[in-house]
Amino acid sequence: xxxxxxxxxxxxxxxxxxxxxxxxxxxxxxxxxxxxxxxxxxxxxxxxxxxxxxxxxxxxxxxxxxxxxxxxxxxxxxxxxxxxxxxxxxxxxxxxxxxxxxxxxxxxxxxxxxxxxxxxxxxxxxxxxxxxxxxxxxxxxxxxxxxxxxxxxxxxxxxxxxxxxxxxxxxxxxxxxxxxxxxxxxxxxxxxxxxxxxxxxxxxxxxxxxxxxxxxxxxxxxxxxxxxxxxxxxxxxxxxxxxxxxxxxxxxxxxxxxxxxxxxxxxxxxxxxxxxxxxxxxxxxxxxxxxxxxxxxxxxxxxxxxxxxxxxxxxxxxxxxxxxxxxxxxxxx
Numbered sequence: 001x002x003x004x005x006x007x008x009x010x011x012x013x014x015x016x017x018x019x020x021x022x023x024x025x026x027x028x029x030x031x032x033x034x035x036x037x038x039x040x041x042x043x044x045x046x047x048x049x050x051x052x053x054x055x056x057x058x059x060x061x062x063x064x065x066x067x068x069x070x071x072x073x074x075x076x077x078x079x080x081x082x083x084x085x086x087x088x089x090x091x092x093x094x095x096x097x098x099x100x101x102x103x104x105x106x107x108x109x110x111x112x113x114x115x116x117x118x119x120x121x122x123x124x125x126x127x128x129x130x131x132x133x134x135x136x137x138x139x140x141x142x143x144x145x146x147x148x149x150x151x152x153x154x155x156x157x158x159x160x161x162x163x164x165x166x167x168x169x170x171x172x173x174x175x176x177x178x179x180x181x182x183x184x185x186x187x188x189x190x191x192x193x194x195x196x197x198x199x200x201x202x203x204x205x206x207x208x209x210x211x212x213x214x215x216x217x218x219x220x221x222x223x224x225x226x227x228x229x230x231x232x233x234x235x236x237x238x239x240x241x242x243x244x245x246x247x248x249x250x251x252x253x254x255x256x257x258x259x260x261x262x263x264x265x266x267x268x269x270x271x272x273x274x275x276x277x278x279x280x281x282x283x284x285x286x287x288x289x290x291x292x293x294x295x296x297x298x299x300x301x302x303x304x305x306x307x308x309x310x311x312x313x314x315x316x317x318x319x320x321x322x323x324x325x326x327x328x329x330x331x332x333x
Contacts, residue, residue, distance in 0.1 A: 001032075001033050002033055002034060002093055003036065003062070003092045004035055004036070004093065004095070004096055004113075005035075005086050005089075006036070006038065006096045007040065007079060007086060007095055007096070007098075008038070008097070008098050008099060009039075009040045009079050009082070009099070010042060010066075010078075011041075011043070011072065012044045012046045013101055013205075014044075014046065014047075014048045014051035014052060015205045015206070016204040016205050016206065017048070018051050018052055019102060019205070020102065020106065021037060021058060023105075023107070024061060024106045025058040025060045026060070026106075027107060027109055028061055030110070031109065031110065033093070033113075035060070035062065036065075036091075036092065037061060037065070038065055038066075038067060038082050039064070039066045039067070040067045040079065041066050041067060041068045041069060041078075042072055042073060042074065042075060042077075042078040043070070043071045043073065048066060052318065062320070064317070064318040064319055065316060066318065067081060067082060067085060067312060067316075068313045068314045069311055069313055070310070070311050070313040073311060075160075076179075076180060076182055077179055077180075077311075079097055079182055080173075080178045080179050080182070081304075081308050082097075083095060083097070083169060083172065083178070083304070084304050084305045084308040085315075087166075087169050087170055088305070090166070092166060093165070094116075094122075094163055095163070095164050096109065096162070096163045097160050097162050097163075098160065098161050101203045101204060101205075101206075102201050102202060103200050103201050103202070108126070108198045108201075111196060111198060112161070112162075112198065113163060114196075115194065115196065119165070120165065120167065121165045122165045123162065123191045123192065123193045124162060124163050124195075125161070125183075125196070126158060126161040126162060126195075126197075127158050127197050128157075128158075128198070128199070128200050144219040145157070147219075148222065148223055151223055151233065152226040153233070154226070156222065158193075158195060160182055160183070162186070164186075164191075168191045171189060172185065172189055172191065174303055174305055175189045175304075176304070178304050179302055180222070180225055181221045181222035181224075183222065184222040184226070188226070227293070228293060231290075231293050234289070235286055235289070235290070238282045238285065239286075242279050242282050242283065246279060249279075253272065
């Protein structure tokens with residue numbers, strides 16, 4: 001592995017991004033591969049300058065560029081655009097996805113890449129052992145993982161911080177679910193993943209822009225990737241409820257017919273009517289959900305690699321060293 005591209009989403013957090021570049025430059029000096037950084041400007045309302053005007057020299061990075069998106073898409077879709085650009089450029093052996101705020105510490109890159117060795121295709125994901133977050137966020141994240149397990153049958157223990165080989169990247173950017181949620185899309189794509197335990201770091205500056213609303217949207221986006229699996233589970237659950245309700249109606253009718261003395265007048269009719277309404281509601285809900293699912297399967301899916309270009313406004317290269325040209329030529333061979 002000779003060259004790795006780092007993809008990181010940014011929304012108005014240019015001070016943190018400048019700190020990240022400085023730390024990456026320091027870490028890159030000791031890495032056995034070259035680093036090229038792609039920052040994805042997720043429709044920021046603030047200019048990257050003057051924060052980036054004060055950057056020192058970064059001799060250990062072979063290049064830094066910023067992808068300016070046409071509008072604010074959210075950090076998951078910003079990552080998707082960055083990955084699609086990396087796949088189209090085809091000038092790196094692997095891609096590292098990390099946050100720009102310091103919570104994915106650059107000092108942990110050697111640990112994240114320590115088990116790659118001679119593997120051609122790989123996907124290593126960071127599992128958090130220690131999280132520097134508020135109690136509310138930790139509780140919300142626990143609820144999200146619990147619901148994800150109950151609804152999808154899958155366990156999700158990792159976030160964005162990961163390294164993916166170029167071969168697996170080409171497969172991932174063709175998965176439509178990448179547009180909604182990176183971790184869930186990795187699971188959905190059936191790419192073999194290998195977890196590595198890494199502590200979460202502290203933010204360089206400012207406060208997280210992830211509020212309760214955005215956290216819920218992020219969680220539901222991940223769950224929505226398994227919409228078909230969730231539908232099948234709900235359909236089976238509805239079938240169980242219909243069976244139980246029908247069984248209850250049969251028992252009530254038998255009591256009413258064969259043991260009328262034990263049935264309160266009007267009680268059996270009321271309960272039977274209520275159970276019949278429940279059965280009809282479950283049947284109509286299951287039928288409408290089935291039709292919606294089948295209809296969505298005949299619609300053209302959004303494929304990130306084929307459809308991302310309208311959202312990419314400009315590409316701004318902050319700098320590219322002579323090593324970048326040399327590395328690209330070597331990769332092309």
